[in-house]
Amino acid sequence: MSNDPLSPADPPARRRLSADERRSQILATARRLFVEEGVENVSMRRIAALAGVTPTLIYHHFADKESLLLAVCQNFFRGLIDASEAAMAAVPETEVPFGRLRRLMEGYVEFGLANPDVYRLVFMTKLAGLKREKMPSGHRPHPAEPALPEDQGFGLRAFGLLEGEIRRLIESGHLRQDDACAMAEVVWATGHGIVSLLITHGDFQWTPVDRLISLSIDTILSGIAR
Amino acid sequence: MSNDPLSPADPPARRRLSADERRSQILATARRLFVEEGVENVSMRRIAALAGVTPTLIYHHFADKESLLLAVCQNFFRGLIDASEAAMAAVPETEVPFGRLRRLMEGYVEFGLANPDVYRLVFMTKLAGLKREKMPSGHRPHPAEPALPEDQGFGLRAFGLLEGEIRRLIESGHLRQDDACAMAEVVWATGHGIVSLLITHGDFQWTPVDRLISLSIDTILSGIAR
DNA sequence: GTGATAACTTTACAGTGTTAAATTACCCGG
DNA sequence: CCGGGTAATTTAACACTGTAAAGTTATCAC
Structure with a gap:
């Protein structure tokens, strides 16, 4: 109390x-x-x-409220990357072909649902004005503050993990499509769909969350498989 | 000018x-x-x-800004329902099995991308406080204003169209899963994933939009097919 | 110790959502 | 036709927001 x-x-x-x-x-x-x-x-x-x-x-x-937000986002990405790398490391390559990708997606969804507000911030918010060079005029301004570049860096790095795994699956002949980037986007869109749906419409009726997640992942995996 | x-x-x-x-x-x-x-x-x-x-x-x-928003949302749902019904009507049942579902998904995505801001409002915003019985105290208050019920009605009706088509596919033995509601949610999550991803991250690099959309739809359809 | 400089406040502005109370314009019965 | 009553609308204000200019203070190098 x-x-x-x-x-x-x-x-x-x-x-x-x-x-x-x-x-x-x-x-x-x-x-x-x-x-x-x-x-x-x-x-x-x-x-x-x-x-x-x-x-x-x-x-x-911080330049303003949005920058403050942005800084929080960067932490989010670092967390996501860590979670993803952990997921990858947990499943040996020798496993069943889609094991790592499945674990990666599960990790993504878990991570998103565990941090719904920051997830919303990062992936469901315009946050777009981009405010480029808006820094306050008076006084000495903030140190460096790479604004966008850096966090795009983190974001891209996270995406790269997914893309890499997809590329591996393509090379071992397990996918029906061979455009790694596009397929990664398709897979990501699916994961994002689940997370964002559950975040904004988690209250309601719906199939039990766990079932919906695993069903979605099963479906998309069998959809990309050759 | x-x-x-x-x-x-x-x-x-x-x-x-x-x-x-x-x-x-x-x-x-x-x-x-x-x-x-x-x-x-x-x-x-x-x-x-x-x-x-x-x-x-x-x-x-209107009770407050959020209610105003909510009223706008109801229009959105009516539009979505119209678009969906049009899509369904445009493809005869006798067509190739997944023709109608594909068209339905295409319609959904088109509609979402054509109304990004309202889409964000309806599907990507908390909008959750629910403000139940918050009406201002003074003066004569607003007429009726069903607040939530009505628009949930519209939303559910839209979802029902999707679910119905899925159910039809199940009955004709084309799907590998037979839980219509769950599958409808999976399919919806996919559509939503595409739309919401494109809405918030449309600027960037990405595979060409049209390709990403059709690739996603192809993938999910082949994922649910028996 | 003394100054320069970095860290921090005071104070203020213009704008926000919201509401209680007052005021209009309209319609309807006499 | 005109006087109420009521519905439609406004005036004025509150408590809050993000933000900025200018002023103040503590700390550290010398």
Whole structure:
């Protein structure tokens, strides 16, 4: 009962932090709030308060709310990549041909459903204005902040894992189509379809979640198989 | 060049309108703005201004911004149902077995891509608070406003079309699974995956859209086929 | 110690969704 | 035809949002 879930993270431990420390602290606070309450229910003021800091300070570390979001997204991608690599490593190549791909898809879906809010952020939100070079004018601006490139990097790397596995299946003659990139997109679209459907329409009726997932994966795998 | 796209719809034609007329007029204005500029870039004040009306008046016809949105969604479902029925009617039953289902999926994807913003609204947005009985307290409140039930009705009806076709395929022994509802969900998830992926990540690299779509549909159809 | 500089606040603005209370314009019975 | 009653609409305000300019303070190198 002692946890009203929202109280200043570290009670006035240190007052002045290094830029990096502050940045991570703000980021952590924001991530927590975003995930717990949904992005649009969280104001910069609340993030600031919970981080024990002034709203304006956030703008010295992040260009605006969207950038803050974006930074959270990058963590998401790193997590996804880790999960994917773990999934791949868990199934030896010598296994039944589609074992690794299946595990990869399962991992993707699990990961998405385990982080629904960030998933929505990353994959279901426009987030598109792209805000290129909008940095605040006054004061010294934020350090580096690669904005898009970096996280595209992470995203592409995650996609690359999928594409690689597909390519392997093509080379061993197991697929009916030989355009690895296109097939990877098809497979991804399927995984994304499941996750995003369950995220926004999880409440309702529906076939039991586990069954729907495995049915979908079975179906798509048998659809791409030669 | 005479069209700065946003000017009062009917310049002070009639001043006082009947409740129904006003409701539709506001709805039309909102729909236009939502679709043209994205929901969160449109304020109640702007809708009101464009409709030649006061912000407050909107709240006498709709509970809040979300309800306004919801009303727009219902139109979307009606459109989807029409498109689906047209698709079904266009392919005679005597055709090749999967002809109608394929056309149905194509129709779904086309429709989604033709109305990306409303699609996002309906299928990719939480929209979940559900706001049950939140109506404003003052004044006479809005007429009826079935809130959720009605539009779930439309949504279910659309889903029913898909499920029906699947059921037909099961009965004629063309599918490898016989759970019509589950298979319909699997198929829907695929369609949704394509649409939502293209909506949020249409800009990028990707296989040409048309190819990705037909490849996906081919794949899922051959995945469910016996 | 003293300054430069990085970290942080104060204060303010313009805009948002929303509502209570007041005001109009219209219609209908006398 | 005209005076209420009521439905349609507005005025004014609240509590909030993201964001910015300018000012203040702590810390660290010398």
